[in-house]
Amino acid sequence: MKNCSACHEPVDVSDRFCETCGFLLIKDSSAMATFQALTEPIFPNCQKCDSINLEADGFCNQCGFRNPIHRDRFEQILQPGFAALSDRGIRHSQNEDCFAIAQLADGRSIIVVCDGVSSSMNPGMASQSASQSACESVQESLKANLDPEAALVQGIHQAQLAVAKLASISKGEPPSTTIVAAIISDCHSNLSNSDPSNSRISSVQVTIAWLGDSRAYWLGSTPETSCQLTQDHSWCEDVVAAGELSQEQAERSPQAHAITRWLGVDAEDVVPSLVTIDLAGPGRLVLCSDGLWNYASGVPEFYQALHHPPGTEAKVIVRQGVEFALRCGGQDNITIALLELQSKGPETS
Amino acid sequence: MTTQFNAQVYQNAYLPEGSQEVNAIMTITTDSESDGQTGSRISGTSGTPRVFGVICDTSGSMEGVKIQSAKHAIAKVIELLPSDAYFFIVTGSSQATLLSGLTLATDSAKNTALAALRTVTANRSTAISTWLNLALQQFKLMPGAIAQALLLTDGQNDSSDLNALDKALNACENQFQCDCRGVGTEWRVSQLQTIARKLLGTADIIADASAMEDDFRAILGQAMSKQVSDIALRLWTPQGAKVLFCKQVSPEILDITNKAKAVSGQIADYPTGAWGNQESRDYHFCIQVNAGNVGDEMLAGRASLVYSQNGVETKVAETRILAIWTDDEVRSAKIDRTVAHYTGQAELAQVIHEGMEARAQGNFEVATAKLSKAVQLSDESGNEATMKLLRKVVDIEDAATGTIRIRREVRKEDEMALETRSTKTTRINR
Known part of the structure; x- marks a missing residue:
């Protein structure tokens, strides 16, 4: 017998979703270990009144205050050059962002970042269910030799099913979330066979799919060689693209940040935007929620916020990125996933 | 079940x-x-027994059409009782009489009760405390049962019985529930409401004795539908x-x-x-x-x-x-619309109560202001039942703005109906 990681009710091992709350039940045991404890409190005693009588989800049975839970700030480090961090921020009482990262045995990497829509019901569960099911699905598809674009389309379809499952149980506005997912395929091995010295400037193929305003950036060695890889599905982006308003005018509008596409049963169109690009390393691929890019929207500012000398560990960069957003006000949840793309061959210098 | x-x-x-x-x-x-x-489920032990108590005023003022209608309506209730329910009948004036003791509603028990009912006549004064105490005694014979009663009266309680009534109510609270009905217009709304509220029941007016049978039938239906x-x-x-x-x-x-x-x-x-x-x-x-x-x-x-x-x-x-x-x-x-709705319904009941009180004291200025607000609130919330009752007390020119004129001549039963029923609320569409 195991328990649902969201509502802690007992669930059947063979079930795909929790019967009580509709939450995705994670199959992969290592991912399970990462995600299961997320909703549990960090400290054994209440941070307000010191009582040790805490509910499984952090609420104090004495004073009622919700204590920090692991979900409020959680980090995953897969390699020195591959890490992700998600943080509640300052102004929100809960972290409604989520991420899932994975690396296949053949060296391909998967990153998913989701940002639950605050006005919907259970946005935190939506982002967690969506990121986890997308990541699981993409891994399976790639192992079954699907090409990256097809794998991402399938992954986002699975994420949509997971979010829809939540809607069937929770009442009110159906749960919804943004999603940005990337597959990073290592292409340098062909080069390294013919000329080992060339392996340092190998190129990688990155395929990205998204719905909403969570973004992907490529950070090269200079601002000039960096770029934003996704284009938001937002009111602001739409009116600017249509030539109705200038970027500046649109950003001043109160609805600038309203997203026009998302995952959820109330979404009209859940076929993601897709892009595949070859990137010449070295550099860093960053996927993030708007809790970060709101404070550094343009590429030069974003580059500046996350710039670190070569060789800096990914976990250091994501932590400092979160610190940067918190210093700027932390108005929203902040999620950053970062993969360093460097030479795969031996260092020659 | x-x-x-x-x-x-x-x-x-x-x-x-x-x-x-x-x-x-x-x-x-x-x-x-x-x-x-x-x-989640609660299972009553299959077939938790239901006890239905009838408490009927037989004081002198009931004489005539009221006691005839009451006897007729109670007889109907007895006939309609399901055979697996228990019942008893208490009649009351200055003291209480156990007309029919607690019994299973078998055909023969019903016949005995109906025969006893035919002998009932109305005389003497009103001491409701004695009626409730006797009813309580009967309910206590069957602890754990779903205990519900119907109390019918037509007049005020004797002033000498007021302390005893408070005591009786405290004893009866949480022991049985009681719906209260006032027949005619000589009874006091606040008194009946006090009894009903203490005993988790409803209070209402039966202005016309001929409407009693339908009302009693509805109360019995509600009572028999209870499971836990x-x-x-x-x-x-x-x-x-x-x-x-x-x-x-x-x-x-x-x-x-x-x-x-x-x-x-x-x-x-x-x-x-x-x-x-x-x-x-x-x-x-x-x-x-x-x-x-x-x-x-x-x-x-x-x-x-x-x-x-x-x-x-x-x-x-x-x-x-x-x-x-x-x-x-x-x-x-943002105020949640359900919270806002019920805050409005509570205010509606409150302004009706205050408006009718002011009116009774001859303060027509305050009464107009309060009832004007009441008309607006029932219009806003679509509480048509309350609006219908308000129309009998005020002339409405424009409900949305609360433009009204107080009627000077109002039938007593319309006043009392508005007062007793003003706490009935509507729901909102979700």
Whole structure:
């Protein structure tokens, strides 16, 4: 017998979703270990009144205050050059962002970042269910030799099913979330066979799919060689693209940040935007929620916020990125996933 | 037979900085079918016995058409009683008489009771305390049963009986529920409402004695639909919190704040009486909590239903009431529409009460202002039943703006109907 990681009710091992709350039940045991404890409190005693009588989800049975839970700030480090961090921020009482990262045995990497829509019901569960099911699905598809674009389309379809499952149980506005997912395929091995010295400037193929305003950036060695890889599905982006308003005018509008596409049963169109690009390393691929890019929207500012000398560990960069957003006000949840793309061959210098 | 309880909370959990008041509406519905996986069940021991007590005024003022109609309507109730129910009949004047003692509603028991009923005549004065005490005695013969009564009277209680009535009500509270009906217009609305509220029942007017039979039939139908009794609404609140009020707000307003029974320092039980299947009620909680900082989230209350049987306590349908402090005014300024609706319905009942009181004292200026507001509120909330009653007391020119004229000549029964029924609320479409 195991328990649902969201509502802690007992669930059947063979079930795909929790019967009580509709939450995705994670199959992969290592991912399970990462995600299961997320909703549990960090400290054994209440941070307000010191009582040790805490509910499984952090609420104090004495004073009622919700204590920090692991979900409020959680980090995953897969390699020195591959890490992700998600943080509640300052102004929100809960972290409604989520991420899932994975690396296949053949060296391909998967990153998913989701940002639950605050006005919907259970946005935190939506982002967690969506990121986890997308990541699981993409891994399976790639192992079954699907090409990256097809794998991402399938992954986002699975994420949509997971979010829809939540809607069937929770009442009110159906749960919804943004999603940005990337597959990073290592292409340098062909080069390294013919000329080992060339392996340092190998190129990688990155395929990205998204719905909403969570973004992907490529950070090269200079601002000039960096770029934003996704284009938001937002009111602001739409009116600017249509030539109705200038970027500046649109950003001043109160609805600038309203997203026009998302995952959820109330979404009209859940076929993601897709892009595949070859990137010449070295550099860093960053996927993030708007809790970060709101404070550094343009590429030069974003580059500046996350710039670190070569060789800096990914976990250091994501932590400092979160610190940067918190210093700027932390108005929203902040999620950053970062993969360093460097030479795969031996260092020659 | 099992009764499945489902609960849902409606609230805007977001509070502005420094705010301490948390409002929430809890909707509780019951269902006999176990089709859904959600919700939780309470099973009464199959066929919890139901006892129905009839308490009928036979004081001198009942003489004539009123006692004839009452005897006729009670006879109908006896005939309609299901054979697995128990019943008794108490008649009362200055003292109470056990016309028919507690018995299973077999055909022969019914015939005996009907024969006794035919001998009833009306005389002497009114001491309601004695009637209730005798009824209580009968209910106590069968503890654990679903105990419900119907009390019919036509006049005021003797002033010498007022203290005794208070005492009797305290003894009867939580022992049985009682719907109260006043026939004619010589009885006092506030007196009957006091009895009904204490005994978790309804109070209403039967202006015309000929309407009695239908009304009694409806009361019996309701009573026989009950499956489980003594359900308490359990509310946990955080340390330092205070429950400002707890009210049933649908189908009608019943303030149960003072009925709270402390279970522990942070937990109180509020009685809700018996529940039938396919019932739905709304409760309004108003809780004062210690203010949190912006970004803090607090569990301001945990509400559930509790049923005790043979010392075993079953807790079902737990829901949460939250408080989240934010500096986002757009979020904190929004009042949940269900909370807003019932706040409006409570105000409607209040202004009708105040308006009618002012009117009775001849203060037509205050009465006009209050009833004008009442017309606006019932118009806004689509409470057509209350609007219909208001129309008999005021002339309405424009309901939306509350432009009205007080009628000087109003039939007594219309006044009393408005007063007794003003606590009936409407629901909103969700």
